[in-house]
Amino acid sequence: MRQDITFTSGPDVCAGWFYMPEGATGDARFPVVVMAPGFSAVKEWGLNAVAERFCAAGHAVLLFDFRHFGASGGMPRSQLFPQAMVEDYRNAISWVCRQPRVDQARLGVWGTSFSGGVATYVATVDRRVKAVVAQVPSLLNAETRRNINPARWEAVGAFLQADRIARYETGDVRTLPVVAADGEPCALPGQESWDFFVAASASTPTWRNEITVESLEKIGEFDPVSLIHMLAPTALLVIAAEKDSLIPLAALTKVVDRAAEPKRIAILPAGHFEVYSEPWFSTATNEAVIWFRTHL
Numbered sequence: 001m002r003q004d005i006t007f008t009s010g011p012d013v014c015a016g017w018f019y020m021p022e023g024a025t026g027d028a029r030f031p032v033v034v035m036a037p038g039f040s041a042v043k044e045w046g047l048n049a050v051a052e053r054f055c056a057a058g059h060a061v062l063l064f065d066f067r068h069f070g071a072s073g074g075m076p077r078s079q080l081f082p083q084a085m086v087e088d089y090r091n092a093i094s095w096v097c098r099q100p101r102v103d104q105a106r107l108g109v110w111g112t113s114f115s116g117g118v119a120t121y122v123a124t125v126d127r128r129v130k131a132v133v134a135q136v137p138s139l140l141n142a143e144t145r146r147n148i149n150p151a152r153w154e155a156v157g158a159f160l161q162a163d164r165i166a167r168y169e170t171g172d173v174r175t176l177p178v179v180a181a182d183g184e185p186c187a188l189p190g191q192e193s194w195d196f197f198v199a200a201s202a203s204t205p206t207w208r209n210e211i212t213v214e215s216l217e218k219i220g221e222f223d224p225v226s227l228i229h230m231l232a233p234t235a236l237l238v239i240a241a242e243k244d245s246l247i248p249l250a251a252l253t254k255v256v257d258r259a260a261e262p263k264r265i266a267i268l269p270a271g272h273f274e275v276y277s278e279p280w281f282s283t284a285t286n287e288a289v290i291w292f293r294t295h296l
Contacts, residue, residue, distance in 0.1 A: 007095035009088045015071035016064030019055040031106035031296035032060040034092050038113030040178045042070035042207050045200045046276055050285055057289045062096045070206045076173045078208050080215040082222035089122040106296040114138045121224035124231045131235040131295035133288040136272050139255045141223040163213045175210040187211050196273040225255055232260035235295035239284045244272040
């Protein structure tokens, strides 16, 4: 059973879907999973199918849009500040823990791509979380990003510095496309990203192909890596894609190595965006179901 809900986060309202297992009767309380979309994405991009799998496995689920995206409030639109996303997750947790049929002692978080890194950070700093599943997660910090592509890091840094000066002088909020064809400037370059976002957004009018330039600055400063040794005893599952063109497998492996038990890395012979379609969608989702069933 799914219902539309809202909860407050900062000065704005987040919109979400709250799922309860079918046939829930009596006073039984259910473990719960809080989940959110990836980079600039909205909950309609197939995440309902993930939530339904969790719900069928006996979990309550809260799936929500981050502020500034989708059905949630927040201005300017398309502003992706990781620390604000952390607050959205934590406020979602506070809302769901107040629901009468939820067992707040058995709470997990799930994130994918960029929200996978955010969810892992949330699980590290919020001890209400007992298990986290990070799917093809952006578990990168400034040092890792620079090492992956030093030339791009320097070029983006110069671009962001110019934007900061312009914002200071004019107050204008500039945007950049999330994806673009034919090598045009964008946040996620490459044909693979373009193909996925164009296909996913075809039936989702709430998605905008833009991100504020300032968002890139905040993303570069975000660090979900350095404190990961403090995550335990929260249980960590990382679902990695062996052929990931956005988040190198070697970088993820190093992060997981730094985390304490309980932990697991499941490596799929797939690309970053292939986890959203079969056969890898079911493989990844089943891994998550088992992890939450075991640790919640």
